Amino acid sequence: MEFQAAFDELVMIEENIKKIRYKIEEAAVKSNRNPEDIILIAVTKTVPPEKIDKAIECGVKIIGENRVQEAREKKDKVKNQALWHMIGHLQKNKVKYAVDLFAMIQSVDDLELAQEIDKRARAKNKIMDVLIQVNIGDEKTKSGVTYEKAEQLIENISTLNNVEVKGLMAIPPFFENTEKVRPYFKKMYELFLKLKEKNIPKVEMKYLSMGMTHDFDVAIEEGANMVRIGTGIFGERMR
Helix, strand or coil, X not given: CHHHHHHXXXXXXXXXXXXXXXXXXXXXXXXXXXXXXXXXXEECCCCCHHHHHXXXXXXXXXXXXXXXXHHXXXXXXXXXXXXXXXXXXXXXXXXXXXXHHCCEEEEECCHHHHHHHHHHHHHCCCCEEEEEEECCCCCCCCCCECCCCHHHHHHHHCCCCCEEXXXXXXXXXXXXXXXXXXXXXXHHHHHHHHHHHHCCCCEEEEEEECCCCCCHHHHHHCCCCEEEECHXXXXXXXX
């Protein structure tokens, strides 16, 4: 009985990924974009290794983890190859592990954190790709640099030798009605384009990571090229 339940869960993951990809395609076509330009990140907070392996089998190429400790415990147990991204708030005392575990840190929001990443990456003779997290809704409960201070932060980080800014990340306010979140995605895309036009040395505005299970289609319509999906792939999260 347990075997059957586990098998059914793996089948569900495969079906869910097909549905997500279809929805990505729909949103991309609707906004005259190539669906292949949209990168799907599977968010694996509390998800066990065997389910992560299944998602990778189904074509997921990037795994997004919220916590360094959880990634440390799981990564070696995942048999299939994928890139791992840090998408949660990163404490400075965990940076030494993060530069080993992750191909990208999506949640850089202050200069001190970037300097610590730079120091740890330099010790490993590594260039660490990062995204700058913007608190687009000015929410006290969320991390991220303010919209107004994002450009200055990026200019400061661009002077570091072992950190490279590759774009922006945001978690806008949650609304049941996803049309209400559209203005926030639109504002992020405008910032993304503005910074791209600035041509800041050693900064490449390549990725705009925004949109989750509830609203990723709207995010794509407004310019996202990276979406972070957890519940939509793996079902409701275990507490």
